[in-house]
Amino acid sequence: MVRGMSNLATQASTIPGFRPLYKQVKELLVERLIGGFWKPGDLLPSEFQLAAELGVSQGTVRKALDEMTADNLLVRRQGRGTFVAEHDQEHALFHFFKMTDREGQPLVPESRVLRRGLGTARKDEAARLQIQAEAPVIRITRVRSISGKPVIFERIALPYQLFPELHDGRELPNTLYTLFARDYGITVGKALERLRAVPASPEVARQLDLERDHPLLEIDRIALALDGRPVEWRISLCHTGDTAYSVTLA
Amino acid sequence: MVRGMSNLATQASTIPGFRPLYKQVKELLVERLIGGFWKPGDLLPSEFQLAAELGVSQGTVRKALDEMTADNLLVRRQGRGTFVAEHDQEHALFHFFKMTDREGQPLVPESRVLRRGLGTARKDEAARLQIQAEAPVIRITRVRSISGKPVIFERIALPYQLFPELHDGRELPNTLYTLFARDYGITVGKALERLRAVPASPEVARQLDLERDHPLLEIDRIALALDGRPVEWRISLCHTGDTAYSVTLA
DNA sequence: AAGTGGTCTAGACCACTCC
DNA sequence: GAGTGGTCTAGACCACTTG
Secondary structure (H helix, E strand, O other), X not given: OOOOOOOOOOOOOOOOOOOOHHHHHHHHHHHHHHOOOOOOOOEOOOHHHHXXXXXXXXXXXHHHHHHHHHOOXXXXXXXXXXXXXXXXXXXXXXXXXXXXXXXXXXOOOEEEEEXXXXXXXXXXXXXXXXXXXXXXXXXXXXXXXEOOEEEXXXXXXXXXXXXXXXXXXXXXXXXXXXXXXXXXXXXXXXXXXXXXXXXXXXXXXXXXXXXXXXXEXXXXXXXXXXXXXXXXXXXXXXXXXXXXXXXXXX | OOOOOOOOOOOOOOOXXXXXXXXXXXXXHHHHHHOOOOOOOOEOOOHHHHHHHHOOOHHHHHHHHHHHHHOOOEEEEOOOEEEEOOOOHHHHHHHXXXXXXXXXXXXXXXXXXXXXXXXXXXXXXXXXXXXXXXXXXXXXXXEEEEOOEEEEEEEEEEEOOOOOOOOOOOOOOOOHHHHHHHHHOOOEEEEEEEXXXXXXXXXXXXXXXXXXXXXXXXXXXXXXXXXXXXXXXEEEEEOOOOEEEEEEEO
């Protein structure tokens, strides 16, 4: 083929804004994911088909797909094809729920919703979610238990614009992110967490069956969609008696 | 060339223990890093030289080098060459020190050593460091401050076998891992951290200028060398008044 | 100018899955 | 057997660094 046909800039171009072909391909494909053109679980066209469509070589498409796989956006299965990653229960848990037992073994919590409703964004909520002050937000308060024992008190704020009608009725699954993906086409691709140690407030102490001022691990998380928009602000207060937050730094 | 010459198994081999060529190349090169054949900062032979030496194509060597770069083992610089990654102050801090201010901005702590000496491993130390009970260990206790305010109380245990003569004399840098690399050829490639919220003990409270039982963020870390051996056990107790532990989950 | 890594292409064969 | 991704090779040219 002629190098750099179609509307993608060629490698040879010396224009300042030059980007490698495979990066452009990746960008284009990510756009399709964000736009919902391909949904979680969908089968993508084969490498050859994409290469033909975009006017690049198969190897270039491959490099883009490999990077997207590394980013957890795609799953490739030899002999079957390339699929849009499903952030199912499994993935959501292992990727975004870092609480383990004291030996580092993963735990699966159950959830019980205490409160759930619609309100207008306070300053802190508006800032963290990057929405207008007083914009409508959905608030959820819940307690998460591990083998029957309540260990996490959680406050969640969601922009109403992104999740209309979530504030009432609908059953809430244990892992909210699967609901975001399934019902709203929003994939959480990244989360920023800040951890601190704080004393238990009277309400939290009561819910977790602890004395007041008991040390709790506070996890302050902003979840970002694939396009970088904040979609959730969550504060989790964890009793780390028999649990811990486990991470690997590599 | 003839495919699969030299002592590397070919792609075509149907033997059960088959591994891709580039994985074998990677393994071989990682061995050289572990063995100290190449040291941090060293320039590796060019892709073509390595390819010729190992009897594989340049593309195969490239794939191995790319993976090692992704693993933070190498640094590639266009026009210069491929270098063994140096876990300098910069890297050690950003990679293994996750404390930030409350807005998530990185902080740089100073350190003051309280105690430092040689002892025999207690059961917990032996288990965590995977050494014999009663084997000699170096213990360091220090306080780390941020802009003059003491915020972290730290207990460190090191296997004496790996770090002889570290227990006295030698000046301790602020980031221990640069010393491990420079003086002992041990590169920390990975760390497992478990975080909990705990009340301040009387000693720690005194050192950090807090009241007793003040909530502290406890970071329990095992640091692993490139070959997977535990090389350090560290417990950091952090006052998270103006600080937080920040991570990105992606 | 020479040498390095970075990108792109083209084509071969292998391993896996499904029909 | 056909189609997919996975591996391996070979060769071209580009971008960057050094001398």
